[in-house]
Amino acid sequence: MNTTGTDVLPPLYPHPTIVVLPGGAAHAGGRFITGAEDRRDPLDAAWDHAHEVAAWCGREVRVSVGRANGTVETYALGLHGGGPYPITFPVPSPSAPGPGWRESVADRHDVPGYYAARARDWKTAARLCMTAAERRHRLRAPGPKDGHDLDNAVRAWLNFRDDPEALAMGFELAHVLIRLQPHQPGPIASVLGRVTHLIRAGARP
Numbered sequence: 001m002n003t004t005g006t007d008v009l010p011p012l013y014p015h016p017t018i019v020v021l022p023g024g025a026a027h028a029g030g031r032f033i034t035g036a037e038d039r040r041d042p043l044d045a046a047w048d049h050a051h052e053v054a055a056w057c058g059r060e061v062r063v064s065v066g067r068a069n070g071t072v073e074t075y076a077l078g079l080h081g082g083g084p085y086p087i088t089f090p091v092p093s094p095s096a097p098g099p100g101w102r103e104s105v106a107d108r109h110d111v112p113g114y115y116a117a118r119a120r121d122w123k124t125a126a127r128l129c130m131t132a133a134e135r136r137h138r139l140r141a142p143g144p145k146d147g148h149d150l151d152n153a154v155r156a157w158l159n160f161r162d163d164p165e166a167l168a169m170g171f172e173l174a175h176v177l178i179r180l181q182p183h184q185p186g187p188i189a190s191v192l193g194r195v196t197h198l199i200r201a202g203a204r205p
Contacts, residue, residue, distance in 0.1 A: 004163050011197045012077055013138060014057065014061060015061065015062050015063070015064065016028065016029070016049055016050040016061060016063050016064075017063070017064045017065070017175045017178045018039050018047070018049075018050070018063070018065045018067065019044045019066055019069045019171065019174050019175065019178070019192065020043055020065060020066070020068065020197075021068055021195070021196055021199075022045075022068045023045070024041075024042050025042050026042040026043050026045070026046035027046070027171050027174075027175075027205070028046035028047075028049040028050070029048075029049030029052070031046075031090070032056070032171075032205030033045050033046055043065075047063075047084075050077050050084075051077070054078065054083060060076055060077065060078045061076075061077055062074060062075065062076055063075045063076075063077045064178045065178075065183055066174060066175075066177070066178035066182075066188055067192075068105065068189065068193065068196065070184075070185025070186060070187075070188040070189030070192075072178050072182035072183070072185075072188070074086070074182060077128055082139065104164070112124075112128050113125050113128030113129040113132060113149075113152065113156075114152075115190040116128060117152065117155075117156055120159075122159040122161075123156075123160050123163060124126065125152070125153075125156035126153050126154075126156035126157040126160055126169060126173065128148070129150070129152040129153035129156060130172070130173055130176055132149045133149035133150045133153065133176065134180070136149070137179070146183070147181065150176070150177060150181060150187065151187065153173060153176075154173065154177075154181035154190060154191060156171055157169060157191065158190065158191075158194060164203075166198060166203070167198045167199070167203040167204075167205060168205075170191055170194060170195040170198065171195060171205070173180070173190045173191050174188060174192055174195060177191060
């Protein structure tokens with residue numbers, strides 16, 4: 001049951017997400033937060049983005065926090081400081097197409113992504129597979145294909161090296177995984193492990 005006191009979950013979108021790295025640094029709303037700027041706890045500061053989204057929407061939103069070990073906690077965050085309240089039951093991906101689903105809308109990214117991977121253009125392959133998964137999810141398309149696309153996106157990104165955009169795409173992929181596959185810790189942990197390595201190696205968030 002949802003601990004907000006209602007069985008109705010906040011809508012799927014918008015869905016702010018927060019990444020927490022080893023050592024406590026956080027990433028949310030496009031910002032890398034270490035706490036050095038204002039001496040606030042990075043996770044506490046990262047929640048500012050979620051509060052801004054709730055205020056902009058004028059309603060409750062769901063917020064997910066993903067950690068370096070791959071675990072994800074999901075919350076309902078209300079307006080005017082209401083919450084966050086943990087959502088204590090699994091939130092499965094939709095299993096049937098929604099009314100706006102059109103196979104060609106998301107699938108047009110699948111074939112180019114496949115051929116990009118065959119050509120070892122890992123950057124393009126990761127982008128196309130990630131985009132296809134997100135579009136399916138937004139359109140409430142069949143869930144299993146989300147996992148297929150995201151697995152391919154992770155594989156491609158892990159092979160995507162020696163490029164200044166690798167870190168930014170890694171954070172983006174981590175947020176997508178936290179939103180779409182919160183109960184699959186392996187891919188999240190793999191991506192955040194490499195993100196941490198890139199930062200320690202000198203990449204600038």
